[in-house]
Amino acid sequence: MLLTLAWRNLWRNKRRSAIIIASVAVGVIALTLSDALSLGMMHQMLNNRIGAHVGHIQIHAPGFRANPSLTALLTDPDAIQTELASIPAIRQSSKRIVQFGLLSSSRSSAGVNIVGIEPERERRVSHIARSVVEGHYPDSSKGDILISRHLARKLEVELGDKVVAMASARDGTVGSEVFRVCGLFATLDAEFDKFHVYASLPTVGSMLGLTKEASQIVAIVDEVDSVGAYREAIQSQLGGVLDVASYRDLLPMLVFQLDSYEQLIWIFYLIVGLAMFFGIVNTMLMAVFERMHEFGVLMSLGMARSRMFALILLEAILLGLIGTLTGELLSWLVSIPWERYGLDLSVFSEALGSLGVGNKIYPFIAASTYLNSLIMVPAFAVLGALYPALKAIRLRPVEALRYV
């Protein structure tokens, strides 16, 4: 009955209720969509990095990550891969040799990470193969090298041109190899592109004086959200000596950004909440004073103050809830095409490119976003109604009845 009464009271002044509901809804939409955009952008940055190179799990010899060189190598990577193949959660693994070196054309040269890959396996742990925009992906064993379009421009080379790679080999001498540019790639991350070149693992291995060793093994798992648990499981299965890292360990800045964003969003809520708070104080004050006489009647009927207080707060909660649900529904409707077709932000493409996002963002609304505003907004509405409600119940019945 209290709920019925509160509900019907809301619709007595339809215009006023509609205005407050609309303003709550607008606040919620702003909150939800900006959250969706930010989350979409950050997840995309993360996924691009994971997809381009990092993968879900990487296995190194201890010390490699601190000092990536040939002094810390996986001595028997094939045995590790066999072991990994027996773990059902791991979808695919691939080994790599990574060594910093110099790539020179006849015109220019650049410092790069020379990555030796198993071309067929690599296809299934990263999307570098799909990032080839010109020419073709390197075959095994031959002297093919895949470089980015950026780097090709810098070195002033074209498809089929010769380049020379030089890097310190395992025995301390300088290893070098002549490659032919077989293809050009472009990922969404311009910075990444400038520093990575790909050739087949045996070629890079022999250039650096390696036999069967590798620098790293990259693996893709089934459930990304459980990557932490997988990491532990793999770590113990491999005997605990090797360095097993998840993308969370490998991309600490991005992960930190995502995590701290989730805390920062509360400031957003606070700002929108405050704006709403004042709107609701105002509306509820008007609504309460307008009905002061009626509160006198309720008191004369013997309604306890606590119940009248609850009635007023209930009206505010309802206003907040309706506004929030309306806002969330509209946000959801807006987000459907966004989530499917993405949001084309090519206007800002340069800035986004350097962030590693790409021209299109796929915003998504997390369940927690819906839930947060569903709790926060009505809570602010209640805060906004506290003062008017206190005003109403402080009066003696006669004083309230005297209002007309």
Place this chain on the structure above:
Amino acid sequence: MEIIRTVDVERTYEDKGVPVHAVNGVNLIVEQGEFSVLAGASGSGKTTLLNVIGALDVPTRGEVFLHGEALSQKAGNELSAIRLTKIGFVFQAYNLIPVLSALENVSFPMVLQGVAASERRERAMAILDELDLAGLAHKRPGAMSGGQQQRVAVARAIVTNPALVLADEPTANLDSVTGHKLLDMMLRLNEEKKITFVFASHDEKVIARAKRLVTMRDGQIINDELRDGVFT
């Protein structure tokens, strides 16, 4: 049985620094079954006295006893409970809750009492039936005439079987025929159900039916006469 006893009740307002003695030393006893009218010119203190008796207002001095208990000793929520269970109010302006139907308005005090929904409905319907208001059950106050609203207000006032119904100028907004009808109804409730009524009114129709007429002037009782037998 004594329902109300006021002892030297005063209610003083401050009006721009000047004290106004709206009620100025009233000693009044109301017995079970009365049908009494507080009469007197406008401004004589009728409403103020009625509000003090009904625990809507607190006297500046003196004491009001309801069933022998001093109201000044009661906390706010106890006074709410007293209004809820022992007193029914009928106002000049009907004061039904506009968003509730007649049936819901009459049920409302029972909601506050925690009566179960089915029993609420039954009892509210029974009272509306008894007062010939069943046809209005699902109408909201806005769709009723003044007389209809006031009769629903009476139904709401008596639905909890209060010890006392206080009615402040209940006929003032009604035309004379409707006013008579309302008074007939209240008198019948008084005679058949022994419900105690105290009116504040300067309406001749009301005064003419009083079984006890208490006349006030300047916040004091200047005459108190029993007129029992007038209507038998």
